[in-house]
Amino acid sequence: MRLVIERGELLRALGHVTSVVERRTTIPILSNVLLVAREGTLEFKATDLEREVIESVAADVQQPGAVTVPAHMLHDIVRKLPDGSQVDIRRDAEKERLTLTAGQARFALQTLPAEDFPDIGIGEMGQEFELAAQDLKRLIDKTRFAISTEETRYYLNGIYFHTAQSDGETRLRAVATDGHRLAQVELPLPGGAEGMPGVIIPRKTVHELNRLIEDSAAGVKVAVSPAKVRFEIGSVTLTSKLIDGTFPDYGRVIPQGNDKEMTVSNAEFISAVDRVSTIASERGKAVKLNIQPDKLVLSVNNPEGGSATEEIGVEYDAQPLEIGFNAKYLLDIASQLEGERACFKLADPGSPTMVNDPSDEAALYVLMPMRV
Structure with a gap:
């Protein structure tokens, strides 16, 4: 096996495939990447037996062949080679080594046989x-x-x-x-x-x-x-x-009868939740929403750290409601909404709440309340 490949192409492909290679494994060959040189292309394959990634890139192949070498070590070597360098790769079958040469730098890596490399991609997909x-x-x-x-x-x-x-x-x-x-x-x-x-x-x-x-x-x-x-x-x-x-x-668990609807500026809501939750304890990141016609009061009470409240304007014309949520979960959901407004459909303090973006009917979120 012998070929020449541009360092950037080699690095890009290795970056894609080595991410599935576990750094610690009890099966030695799973630490390796399979290199298969064919006319005009070099194919890379890596697996952890649950996932498999394959990529092919153009290469000047002078002698076809296949071999496996330590994936992360090869990636680290190529990462440190000069930009734009041409990498000469050849396999010495007698010494069971793969040598890489780029300029004055030369590396020899241990290999394992290509035929021992597992293949999880075979089979009909339907x-x-x-x-x-x-x-x-x-x-x-x-x-x-x-x-x-x-x-x-x-x-x-x-x-x-x-x-x-x-x-x-x-x-x-x-x-x-x-x-x-x-x-x-x-x-x-x-x-x-x-x-x-x-x-x-x-x-x-x-x-x-x-x-x-x-x-x-x-x-x-x-x-x-x-x-x-x-x-x-x-x-x-x-x-x-x-x-x-x-x-x-x-x-x-997707609520169908939540009849209390609150609409709020999503950016304002995210900022307010983020501010008041600063005071929340790591163990219980609960924020209380006190919802009244046209206003929402967010509050956090941490016996060890103090308390915080903030009031923002909302569109709401149902009965007043107090409900608590995990602040991180609220922020996770609110950050998914792309429009300017967030719509909360609520029932009572113990029932799940539905959140969506009025301008995007294709996405919806459900959040379970917390006791506060």
């Missing part, structure tokens, strides 16, 4: 469709903050992607919840997604996917099977196992 990168990013951005980190409720440790009926139309919907808050966002059903199985995409995969589509303007090809999901983003392919569990019937 359902395939395409999404705009920004549409997929929106589904992720507006829901991932609500993913549960509680390992015992593993079926909540991801985003539930599925088709759902909304206003007589079938739509693609993403839902995440941790039992304290729920985020639901939907968009028109892409062609080819009809009848797709509901799948729970794990938290790590969600974060990896979000990173990969960060600067992509192209479409994302999605392939789904009951056990795996695959995303093709330009030259990068991310394959992941799905969470093997049943997502709860989240529709039961």
